[in-house]
Amino acid sequence: MFRSASAKAGLFAVALAGGCGGQAAGPASAGAPFDPLVFFAGRTAGEGELKILFKAAQPIRVQGQGRVEPDGTLVLDQQVRRGDRPVERRQWRMRQLAPGRYRGTLTDASGPVEIESKGSLLAIRYAMKGGMEVRQTLSLDRAGRTAANRMTISKFGVAVAHLNETIRKVD
Numbered sequence: 001m002f003r004s005a006s007a008k009a010g011l012f013a014v015a016l017a018g019g020c021g022g023q024a025a026g027p028a029s030a031g032a033p034f035d036p037l038v039f040f041a042g043r044t045a046g047e048g049e050l051k052i053l054f055k056a057a058q059p060i061r062v063q064g065q066g067r068v069e070p071d072g073t074l075v076l077d078q079q080v081r082r083g084d085r086p087v088e089r090r091q092w093r094m095r096q097l098a099p100g101r102y103r104g105t106l107t108d109a110s111g112p113v114e115i116e117s118k119g120s121l122l123a124i125r126y127a128m129k130g131g132m133e134v135r136q137t138l139s140l141d142r143a144g145r146t147a148a149n150r151m152t153i154s155k156f157g158v159a160v161a162h163l164n165e166t167i168r169k170v171d
Contacts, residue, residue: 034122034140036094036102036115037074039147039169040066048149048165050082058083060165072096074104109134122147131155138167145169 046062059082066076076092094104094115102115109126116123124136136151151163 033100034117034120034138034147036117036122037068037072037096039140039144040064040074040076040092041068042066043170044167045170046149046165046167048163050161050163052161053159060163062165062167128153132160 042065044062044064044066046060046064048060049057050060051057061081063079064076065078066074068074073093073095076094078090078092079087080090081087090107092104092106092113094102094113096102100117102117104113104115106113106126108128110129111127113124113126120140122136122138122140124134124138126134128134133154134151135154136149138147138149140147145168147167149163149165149167151161151165152159153161153163
């Protein structure tokens with residue numbers, strides 16, 4: 001079902017950045033906004049599990065390095081390892097449009113990436129090649145240093161993959 005390179009690349013479109021496994025602490029209060037430009041600046045590390053329909057779950061590890069450019073754009077470079085596969089590199093670019101609203105690009109996306117922040121939650125959505133749709137929800141912990149990432153990849157409205165990942169700020 002997912003034999004094309006773009007479909008395989010899409011199915012492993014994982015977290016924004018990455019963390020060190022385990023569960024994130026409870027969500028922050030509604031007054032503590034999840035600002036991706038702050039959270040993903042610097043080093044991040046992620047660890048989780050990707051489950052593709054009809055396949056065994058695979059471990060995911062992500063190393064990220066983010067920086068905010070002079071124009072306010074966050075550039076996040078990631079190294080993603082899925083199971084025993086070679087490391088793949090990808091890049092996110094995002095910029096704030098209005099309070100709580102961001103737009104950007106991602107190497108794996110076929111169009112714009114839409115991002116909304118509401119309290120301690122960050123919602124991300126984008127389309128991928130091959131007709132796949134990605135929806136992610138990140139929940140920031142009270143300390144603001146760990147986020148739980150839940151991602152669903154769908155095709156024709158049917159969920160074909162799920163990712164559960166913990167992302168931690170390293171510095």
